[in-house]
Amino acid sequence: MGYRKWLKYAVLSLICAVMVFPLVWMVALSVSSTSGGTTLDNFAYIFSVNRFGRYLFNSILVAGIVTAGNILFCFMTGYALARRKIIGGKLWLYTILIVLMVPAHIVIIPIYIMMNKLGLYDSYAALILPWLVNPIGIFLVRQYISTLPSSLEEAARIDGAGEFRILFRIVMPLCRPALAILAIHAFMTNWNSFLFPFILTSSEQYRTLPVALALLLGYQSIDWHQLMAGSVVAVAPIMAAFLVFQRHIIAGITAGAFKQ
Amino acid sequence: MSLKGWLLFSPWIITFLVFWLFPLVYSFVLSLTDYRLLSTDINWTGMKNYVRLFSDPDFIIALKNSFLFVIGTIPFTTAIALGLALLLNERFRGRTFFRAAYFMPSITTMVVIALIFSNLYARDGYIHLLARMAGLSPPENGFLLSTKTALASIMAMDIWMASGYYMLLFLGGLQTIPIDLYEAARIAGASRQQQFWHITLPMLKPVTLFIIVINSIKSFQVFVEIFVMTKGGPLNATFTGVYFVYETGLRQFDFGYASAAAYVVFAVIGLASLIQFKLLRTEWRS
Numbered sequence: 394m395g396y397r398k399w400l401k402y403a404v405l406s407l408i409c410a411v412m413v414f415p416l417v418w419m420v421a422l423s424v425s426s427t428s429g430g431t432t433l434d435n436f437a438y439i440f441s442v443n444r445f446g447r448y449l450f451n452s453i454l455v456a457g458i459v460t461a462g463n464i465l466f467c468f469m470t471g472y473a474l475a476r477r478k479i480i481g482g483k484l485w486l487y488t489i490l491i492v493l494m495v496p497a498h499i500v501i502i503p504i505y506i507m508m509n510k511l512g513l514y515d516s517y518a519a520l521i522l523p524w525l526v527n528p529i530g531i532f533l534v535r536q537y538i539s540t541l542p543s544s545l546e547e548a549a550r551i552d553g554a555g556e557f558r559i560l561f562r563i564v565m566p567l568c569r570p571a572l573a574i575l576a577i578h579a580f581m582t583n584w585n586s587f588l589f590p591f592i593l594t595s596s597e598q599y600r601t602l603p604v605a606l607a608l609l610l611g612y613q614s615i616d617w618h619q620l621m622a623g624s625v626v627a628v629a630p631i632m633a634a635f636l637v638f639q640r641h642i643i644a645g646i647t648a649g650a651f652k653q
Numbered sequence: 654m655s656l657k658g659w660l661l662f663s664p665w666i667i668t669f670l671v672f673w674l675f676p677l678v679y680s681f682v683l684s685l686t687d688y689r690l691l692s693t694d695i696n697w698t699g700m701k702n703y704v705r706l707f708s709d710p711d712f713i714i715a716l717k718n719s720f721l722f723v724i725g726t727i728p729f730t731t732a733i734a735l736g737l738a739l740l741l742n743e744r745f746r747g748r749t750f751f752r753a754a755y756f757m758p759s760i761t762t763m764v765v766i767a768l769i770f771s772n773l774y775a776r777d778g779y780i781h782l783l784a785r786m787a788g789l790s791p792p793e794n795g796f797l798l799s800t801k802t803a804l805a806s807i808m809a810m811d812i813w814m815a816s817g818y819y820m821l822l823f824l825g826g827l828q829t830i831p832i833d834l835y836e837a838a839r840i841a842g843a844s845r846q847q848q849f850w851h852i853t854l855p856m857l858k859p860v861t862l863f864i865i866v867i868n869s870i871k872s873f874q875v876f877v878e879i880f881v882m883t884k885g886g887p888l889n890a891t892f893t894g895v896y897f898v899y900e901t902g903l904r905q906f907d908f909g910y911a912s913a914a915a916y917v918v919f920a921v922i923g924l925a926s927l928i929q930f931k932l933l934r935t936e937w938r939s
Binding site: 402403405407408411412413415416418419422443466469472473474477478479485488489492494495496497498499500501502503504505506507510513522523525526528531552556560564586587591592601602603604606607610617620621624627628631632635639642643646647 | 655657658659661662664665666668669672673674675676677679680683737740745747748751752753754755756757758760761762763764765766767768770771773779813817818821822823825837853859870872873876877880881894895898899902903908911912916918919922926
């Protein structure tokens with residue numbers, strides 16, 4: 394290797410250290426204690442003294458249902474936009490683009506009031522209902538289906554297959570790449586989300602991991618090592634998903650950005 | 654037009670009407686009233702809330718801090734993201750690894766990032782120690798408890814976190830540049846620097862515009878970091894627009910006033926995006 398190449402690797406590695414260091418620091422703190430030495434006590438502590446088991450369960454449940462909802466509903470709506478004539482079809486496409494541009498902070502107060510009036514404040518429904526279908530997902534499916542030839546669907550229709558069958562047995566399997574991208578996107582966004590779960594719940598029963606962690610900072614009863622153990626629990630699934638689905642995630646980001 | 658089409662599309666219609674259109678309209682209506690939690694009579698106040706906002710020193714500071722946050726992060730994030738993308742654009746051994754490593758912070762839960770940096774920035778935290786070792790004199794009680802460094806520290810964290818994400822968008826943009834252009838330039842005897850200034854940079858204009866606009870919209874709404882790390886303090890040093898909405902609306906339950914603030918912040922974001930579009934578009938054409 395020439396010295397230029399060495400230099401390049403040196404620069405790349407230095408940046409890498411800066412990017413990864415805080416995450417390594419988190420892990421290092423989580424497996425050590427104030428008295429020094431390696432330990433897993435912090436994890437035992439947050440699961441027994443704090444209710445991290447509950448928070449973890451809530452995070453998994455909410456993100457899981459939202460992801461399943463996104464797969465089903467983004468597929469249905471994306472298909473309808475691509476293949477069916479809907480009154481004001483163009484207009485509905487605009488609503489999708491508009492929502493992408495609207496900052497979430499403007500709807501937090503009305504949604505807070507609405508959830509209270511509906512008796513849904515502090516419930517799973519409040520965490521799940523607003524996010525079951527999301528505009529980026531609809532857009533992704535619509536674009537994807539537009540590139541598919543409709544001949545398969547027509548052939549099935551001539552063979553006498555019902556709409557339901559065509560939709561879920563023929564078109565849906567073809568959309569698997571787009572659905573994979575939107576599922577991962579939905580899961581990660583929901584798993585990481587803080588603002589809405591924070592303002593729409595109050596009891597520990599419905600608390601998700603990010604909300605629990607944010608509220609625990611500053612408590613006398615918990616130290617940095619325990620907080621970092623909780624943080625590891627909160628990011629481990631995301632890191633695992635990232636390592637497994639790296640290509641899908643990156644494809645999702647670039648697709649979202651360039652197909653507009 | 655078909656009934657089935659409508660049925661299939663109904664999830665979005667319902668979601669849009671219930672969770673977007675209605676709240677948007679309701680929020681605006683609220684902003685014209687004095688509605689508070691548990692208030693029995695609600696009165697129309699017209700533009701009173703808006704007038705009050707612009708004589709409220711807290712709101713002025715919040716807007717100023719939001720602007721500072723956007724102006725202080727976006728040039729750095731964009732430049733670093735472009736630099737990283739250029740470093741990783743060519744194929745070489747280990748490229749996928751480095752790309753993943755740089756991208757990692759931006760998929761990590763924001764709350765967790767904020768917690769880690771709260772620790773690093775604290776008195777005797779790692780960054781605090783490092784700054785002292787470098788001969789600097791960091792604030793006595795850590796970076797987040799000083800009015801001089803609190804906002805800048807959160808901004809630095811945000812730049813660190815977001816660069817990898819925008820790097821990916823730049824990488825996507827770089828791949829859309831036809832290789833023929835570079836070959837033609839090489840044949841014409843253009844140096845690497847010339848190729849960068851005359852081919853790469855102009856061809857990246859649309860992605861750059863996109864990145865600046867979406868990053869501005871995002872950065873203007875900064876909230877989670879502030880909530881976890883400083884709660885708007887010390888002495889309002891990190892008090893931002895969306896934090897003002899949260900504070901007045903969901904802690905003091907002054908719904909009308911908070912909604913007005915939310916609309917002003919919304920308008921500012923919309924206006925800023927529009928100006929950016931206009932400015933960067935015309936510059937691009939000339």
